[in-house]
Amino acid sequence: MEKLLLFPNRVRPLGWVLFLSAVVLGLANMYFEFSWAVLDVNKGWLGEFYGEDFFSGNLNFTDEFAALGIILGLLVLVFSAEKREDEWSAANRLRALSWAVWLHYFILIVAIIGVHGAAFFTVLVYNMFTLLLLFGLRFRYLVWKASKQLEEA
């Protein structure tokens, strides 16, 4: 079996912690304008490097911090090995990935056609995470379905 690049199974809880805390932070930032002052980057060499924020003039890294947390959390979650990783799980990963890519781009195509202006920006924000999210959900569904069939057999 060709080995996939996967995290060990034991790191999955860390992925959950990272993902869920980053989602809370991201939603708080996006809908309640919550930000950590410690992540202001208007000062010093960072401020010079990044310049002013295009929208607000005040550059704060809370949203970047949340986005990176969500992406890293999802990467750990979807690319951590099963307790017994084998070629069947690898085949299911491929099936789930193919399904997720199709759906991810279908959603994006619908959004390109149907959503305009500032709302499209929101779509793009969520779109950063949908591929990994759909892939993870589909893979878990396939594993759950197989376990259910096993119980019924």
Add this chain to the structure above:
Amino acid sequence: MKNRVKAGRGALMLTQIELADKLSVSRQTIHSIEAGKYVPSTVLALKLALALNQTVEALFQLEEEDR
């Protein structure tokens, strides 16, 4: 593709879990193969044949639509 993995396992009185442990795969893998939902790789087919004391050809046969 049809297979006789379940019959071969039954002949040796092995449970799915025991066979899975022998081959270092999950129980779902054995179940999916037996149910004809998953076609194993050549390596796993050879390992299955070895574990069940059979040849690969005896365990796996092509069906008309595979030809």
